[in-house]
Amino acid sequence: MSEANKTDAGRHLSKIMQNAYMDLHTRAKEGAFVVWIAINVPAELFYGFENLVYAVPESHAAMNAGKGVGAVQCEKAERIGYSMDLCSYARIDIGCAADGGRDSPSFGLPKPNLLVSNNNNCSLLVKWFDVHHREMGVPHFIIDVPFCYGPQKEKDRNYIIRQFYDLIQTIEDLSGQRFDWDKARQALDYTNRGIVHWKRFLSHARHRPSGITAFDSFVQMAPFLIMRGTPEFEAHYKLLADETEQRVKAGDFPVPDERYRLFWDNIAPWHQLRDMSSNLADSGANIIGATYTSCIGTVEGSFDMYPYDGRDPMRYLARTQNCYICPHGMGLRRRAMRQAVETLGIDGIVFASNRSCKPYSVTQMDQQKFMSEHLGIPSVMVDVDHADVRKYSKESTFTRLEALLEMIDAKRAA
Amino acid sequence: MIEKIKALKGQGKPVIGCFPLYPPLELFHSLGLNPVVLWRLKGEGGQTGESDRHLQNYTCSVARHMTEFLLSEESGAFLDGIFMYNACDTLRNMPEIIEGGLETAGRSVPFFNIHIPMVPPAQTDGDEYLKNEVNRLIEELEACFDRKFDSVAFQNSVAQFKRLRMLYLQAEAAVANGGIGFREFAGVFRKAAGMPVEQQQGILEPLLSQYAENSKNQDKAGIILSGILPPPDAMVEAMESSGLRIVGNDIAALHRSYADMPQPGAEPAAYYRDFYFNHYPCPTLLYSGDRRVQALLERCQQTGAKGVVFIGEKFCEYEYFEFPYLEKKLGGQGVQTLLLELAVDDEDHSAAHGARIEAFAEMLSTS
Ligand code: SF4
Ligand code: SF4
Numbered sequence: 001m002s003e004a005n006k007t008d009a010g011r012h013l014s015k016i017m018q019n020a021y022m023d024l025h026t027r028a029k030e031g032a033f034v035v036w037i038a039i040n041v042p043a044e045l046f047y048g049f050e051n052l053v054y055a056v057p058e059s060h061a062a063m064n065a066g067k068g069v070g071a072v073q074c075e076k077a078e079r080i081g082y083s084m085d086l087c088s089y090a091r092i093d094i095g096c097a098a099d100g101g102r103d104s105p106s107f108g109l110p111k112p113n114l115l116v117s118n119n120n121n122c123s124l125l126v127k128w129f130d131v132h133h134r135e136m137g138v139p140h141f142i143i144d145v146p147f148c149y150g151p152q153k154e155k156d157r158n159y160i161i162r163q164f165y166d167l168i169q170t171i172e173d174l175s176g177q178r179f180d181w182d183k184a185r186q187a188l189d190y191t192n193r194g195i196v197h198w199k200r201f202l203s204h205a206r207h208r209p210s211g212i213t214a215f216d217s218f219v220q221m222a223p224f225l226i227m228r229g230t231p232e233f234e235a236h237y238k239l240l241a242d243e244t245e246q247r248v249k250a251g252d253f254p255v256p257d258e259r260y261r262l263f264w265d266n267i268a269p270w271h272q273l274r275d276m277s278s279n280l281a282d283s284g285a286n287i288i289g290a291t292y293t294s295c296i297g298t299v300e301g302s303f304d305m306y307p308y309d310g311r312d313p314m315r316y317l318a319r320t321q322n323c324y325i326c327p328h329g330m331g332l333r334r335r336a337m338r339q340a341v342e343t344l345g346i347d348g349i350v351f352a353s354n355r356s357c358k359p360y361s362v363t364q365m366d367q368q369k370f371m372s373e374h375l376g377i378p379s380v381m382v383d384v385d386h387a388d389v390r391k392y393s394k395e396s397t398f399t400r401l402e403a404l405l406e407m408i409d410a411k412r413a414a
Numbered sequence: 415m416i417e418k419i420k421a422l423k424g425q426g427k428p429v430i431g432c433f434p435l436y437p438p439l440e441l442f443h444s445l446g447l448n449p450v451v452l453w454r455l456k457g458e459g460g461q462t463g464e465s466d467r468h469l470q471n472y473t474c475s476v477a478r479h480m481t482e483f484l485l486s487e488e489s490g491a492f493l494d495g496i497f498m499y500n501a502c503d504t505l506r507n508m509p510e511i512i513e514g515g516l517e518t519a520g521r522s523v524p525f526f527n528i529h530i531p532m533v534p535p536a537q538t539d540g541d542e543y544l545k546n547e548v549n550r551l552i553e554e555l556e557a558c559f560d561r562k563f564d565s566v567a568f569q570n571s572v573a574q575f576k577r578l579r580m581l582y583l584q585a586e587a588a589v590a591n592g593g594i595g596f597r598e599f600a601g602v603f604r605k606a607a608g609m610p611v612e613q614q615q616g617i618l619e620p621l622l623s624q625y626a627e628n629s630k631n632q633d634k635a636g637i638i639l640s641g642i643l644p645p646p647d648a649m650v651e652a653m654e655s656s657g658l659r660i661v662g663n664d665i666a667a668l669h670r671s672y673a674d675m676p677q678p679g680a681e682p683a684a685y686y687r688d689f690y691f692n693h694y695p696c697p698t699l700l701y702s703g704d705r706r707v708q709a710l711l712e713r714c715q716q717t718g719a720k721g722v723v724f725i726g727e728k729f730c731e732y733e734y735f736e737f738p739y740l741e742k743k744l745g746g747q748g749v750q751t752l753l754l755e756l757a758v759d760d761e762d763h764s765a766a767h768g769a770r771i772e773a774f775a776e777m778l779s780t781s
Binding site: 080081082083085086087090119122123124126127128130131133134135140141142143144146147149155156159162163166170326329330331353355358359361362363364365366 | 467468469470472473500501502503504506507509510511514527529531532533534537538539540543546697700701703707726728729731732734735736737738739741
């Protein structure tokens with residue numbers, strides 16, 4: 001999208017993202033302690049350290065894919081022996097790191113002093129970070145989060161909290177810096193307030209026609225991944241929610257003749273956002289929500305916000321380790337999806353079966369069956385790799401999407 | 415496997431199907447239960463038709479065959495319980511898929527589940543967490559099967575499994591010095607798998623008493639097999655007829671399962687602390703990553719292997735993330751590597767790997 005066509009929030013997003021990556025490189029060069037983290041490592045804790053910056057390889061990989069260089073980076077990893085069957089985020093990151101950051105829109109990521117992985121979204125991420133740990137000789141801290149089939153248990157929360165304390169200790173030991181609780185608490189406040197705005201932004205999907213598309217929300221997730229805990233994070237989501245509210249009030253909708261309200265299940269197809277959204281809009285269809293974006297700031301089994309109560313930050317951070325979709329089981333996913341389908345008035349669901357992300361995709365076949373049998377919601381399953389365009393077929397995807405619209409029509413006519 | 419499970423049922427003890435490969439077998443055994451590790455189930459439930467209704471085709475063959483087995487009327491119906499500990503991203507979704515599948519078929523089986531801490535012990539102390547998990551499992555088993563944990567029985571079970579592990583290690587040593595062929599060894603393992611521990615010993619003992627050291631093939635290039643499951647016989651045959659001698663293995667279902675001897679004891683939590691945290695390194699035990707390369711290099715040194723053949727279980731990320739680095743490290747020590755990939759229906763076509771195996775054998779013979 002050209003700058004001129006962007007919304008204010010869209011332009012602001014480009015600016016803050018650019019600044020964030022520039023700041024990351026600059027501060028790393030000036031000697032800040034650099035941590036690479038999995039997306040749901042509690043980044044707010046890092047603001048308790050004076051001179052520390054963090055980078056998020058998954059988000060960086062998504063950016064590469066969104067800018068059209070995902071496959072180029074994947075091929076680099078494949079050339080050094082990494083299988084094409086591995087998660088495309090991992091291949092992008094490994095390929096990019098092996099090639100010194102070349103082709104990356106942000107010139108790669110600065111070399112880390114510490115790697116912090118987390119096995120709640122997926123266990124393979126630990127193996128992926130082990131690749132860097134071995135190749136770069138950098139310490140690797142593994143956060144182990146028990147997978148949950150029901151609400152998080154107290155024993156698991158305490159176990160996670162213990163690991164957070166060990167993480168702080170590890171950083172103190174490695175960086176020589178002292179941890180400041182007040183600063184971490186303040187960071188958590190920024191995150192919490194930012195998420196309130198994020199939820200406000202997403203709530204405009206309830207409007208008919210929807211005030212947003214899931215494609216907008218995919219793009220706008222980036223600050224959540226790399227800027228949590230900052231005033232810029234809060235300010236950006238306020239701008240986004242306010243602007244969306246104004247547009248809805250003014251009757252400015254992304255798909256004004258919206259006839260089909262769809263819901264997306266899986267990671268965003270980063271390489272197809274524009275193409276998919278405009279093609280769907282031509283048919284009067286709008287993907288108005290997604291599990292991927294709805295789960296931000298929630299806990300397992302619901303897409304409602306789980307607010308920070310201002311008390312023990314460790315308890316809150318541990319409690320929200322099960323947000324996102326992958327760290328919890330099918331029953332919980334089902335409950336949250338059902339809630340979204342009902343509140344948003346969804347006509348059909350697109351299950352994006354993503355061979356790059358098994359933790360997200362395994363269970364989808366059963367989910368699809370449940371949604372059809374118990375809620376009577378038409379759905380299709382399309383094959384998408386979120387970051388490797390070589391594993392995507394536009395033709396077959398659109399054939400299925402068209403079939404979905406036909407199913408919805410048939411249901412309405414019945 | 416199904417026949418063995420039926421036979422176990424005939425003994426009157428409840429049968430617990432376990433996955434993945436390192437469940438607390440001694441504990442089940444001490445409670446008078448018959449644990450069966452659910453591995454290499456291809457062919458047990460026919461095709462993958464049932465599993466295909468639940469799992470995409472980009473999940474590994476282990477998960478697909480296991481799902482097929484558990485959901486099929488024939489086999490799954492004979493289990494009295496299913497146990498699982500946390501493993502890969504595919505397996506962690508299995509309990510609900512299987513429970514749902516069984517429910518649809520009008521059946522239900524109690525599921526037992528524990529979380530093994532995946533934190534490196536030097537980083538975070540997972541002892542207490544593991545202890546609680548083990549104790550919770552004991553309580554759940556006691557309640558479900560009306561048993562009472564007994565520490566003397568536990569020690570006896572520990573001794574039985576220790577004996578079995580030692581027998582496997584002896585058999586493996588016999589493979590290394592040429593007295594037993596790898597195919598024969600794997601065949602015995604397959605035959606023993608799923609049987610009670612005492613019967614497994616009874617199968618291995620005669621094998622060991624019969625073997626004689628064989629110096630005939632010592633000139634052949636020695637290799638180690640690495641992977642999740644042993645390769646199909648046709649593939650082993652292709653290796654042996656190409657002039658390769660399998661002198662050891664780093665296979666999850668084999669060496670990685672029996673290589674370590676946890677400190678015997680009467681207290682399950684302490685025993686399993688040793689069992690899991692000092693376990694022979696395996697990519698599925700995330701905390702063992704730092705010991706993995708060294709362990710494989712040592713295996714090569716101990717057996718004099720000149721090469722390692724990785725049997726890649728297609729779609730197993732745990733294994734595949736490690737191959738490039740292992741290949742590099744082994745190469746640095748003069749150990750050559752070959753990666754052969756096996757997918758869900760490849761077993762019968764493994765002869766197709768023949769040309770690559772021959773080329774590898776030739777390379778080793780000239781290196
Ligand atoms: S497998 Fe899925 S959850 Fe894991 S890193 Fe890849 S995209 Fe993320
Ligand atoms: S082979 Fe790998 S992917 Fe398959 S079940 Fe085992 S650990 Fe999981």
